[in-house]
Amino acid sequence: MSEARSDNTVTVSGHTISGVPGRFVLDARTNHLLTDSRFGPGESIQAGELFLASLVSCAMANIESTATEAGYPVTGIQVSATHTRGVADPTRYDHTRITVRIQGVGASVAETLAARFTETCPIYNTVRRGTGIELEVVAGQLR
Structure with missing residues (x-):
C-alpha cells in the first residue's frame, strides 16, 4: 500500500505477483501500475x-x-x-x-x-x- 503524502514526501510501494516472475504492481496513493523487470514478461513499462x-x-x-x-x-x-x-x-x-x-x-x-x-x-x-x-x-x- 502507498502512504499518503505528508509535506514534501511522496511514497511509492510495490509488490510481486504470485506466479508471474518479473511482474510487479506499484502503488502510488490510490493509483496502481503494472510493471515488468527487464527479465520479466516484457509487456509492461x-x-x-x-x-x-x-x-x-x-x-x-x-x-x-x-x-x-x-x-x-x-x-x-x-x-x-x-x-x-x-x-x-x-x-x-x-x-x-x-x-x-x-x-x-x-x-x-x-x-x-x-x-x-x-x-x-x-x-x-x-x-x-x-x-x-x-x-x-x-x-x-x-x-
Whole structure:
C-alpha cells in the first residue's frame, strides 16, 4: 500500500505477483501500475522507462504551467527522453538526453520555458546533481 503524502514526501510501494516472475504492481496513493523487470514478461513499462517518464512528465507539466502563468501562446508541447546504459559500468546510465519541442512560441520563449523547467524540476535536478540515497532491508513477513 502507498502512504499518503505528508509535506514534501511522496511514497511509492510495490509488490510481486504470485506466479508471474518479473511482474510487479506499484502503488502510488490510490493509483496502481503494472510493471515488468527487464527479465520479466516484457509487456509492461520497465523501471528505466519509468525513470524517463518521470522526466518527461515533469518537463511537460512545468512548461505548460509556466507558459499559462506567463501568458505565452503555447499550442503544443512534445518531450522525449532517452538514456544509454553504461558500457563500462552497466549499473548506471552513462547519458540521459531530453528533447523538448514547444509549438506556438519562438525560440527565445521556448528557451525561457525550458530553462524554467531545468531550474525548478526536482527530478531533473536530482539526476543532474545526484543525491544521497539509503537502503533499509527488513527480513520477515510481508504486509
